[in-house]
Amino acid sequence: MRPEKPIIVEHIQNILDESGNFLLVSYMGLSVQKQEELKDLLREQNAQFQVHKNKLIKKAAEGKSYAAVADLELEGGTALVFGEGETPEWAKVVKKFAKENEAVSFKAAFLDGELLGDKAAAQVAELPTKDEARAKLLSVIKAGPQKLVGILNQTYAGVPSVIKNYCDKQNES
Numbered sequence: 001m002r003p004e005k006p007i008i009v010e011h012i013q014n015i016l017d018e019s020g021n022f023l024l025v026s027y028m029g030l031s032v033q034k035q036e037e038l039k040d041l042l043r044e045q046n047a048q049f050q051v052h053k054n055k056l057i058k059k060a061a062e063g064k065s066y067a068a069v070a071d072l073e074l075e076g077g078t079a080l081v082f083g084e085g086e087t088p089e090w091a092k093v094v095k096k097f098a099k100e101n102e103a104v105s106f107k108a109a110f111l112d113g114e115l116l117g118d119k120a121a122a123q124v125a126e127l128p129t130k131d132e133a134r135a136k137l138l139s140v141i142k143a144g145p146q147k148l149v150g151i152l153n154q155t156y157a158g159v160p161s162v163i164k165n166y167c168d169k170q171n172e173s
Contacts, residue, residue, distance in 0.1 A: 057074065
């Protein structure tokens, strides 16, 4: 291995260790201008797009929590998408960009300690972000008491009419 390659492998390891979650994306055939456009879109989501050789990515994965990456059949150019933001947000950017640019596709994803294949990696874009998940959970939690209050209000609203009907029957008798 050439002297600079261990430095690059260590750089890749540092990136993946710090990020924890990452996407592996195919970009072959994408112009430099389009790559820069994708990088800019990802930067808005606190993510980065870096191109690395497949062999170096695999070498960097050896002995790490994401070691399964070393067993992937990576062909063609591979870019790492990683960062501080939320992985579903990055995946949404990549998926939307891929619709307009056939050269871009998912190869794999490493999410919460699990390696996902290309199809599952694409589905990461469908996952809610933490904020979206919290909002959904809150609406579910909030819905129960709201329904209970609605039922109790209807029940108590009917009490006067029941009493009136009872009194009317008593007066008829």
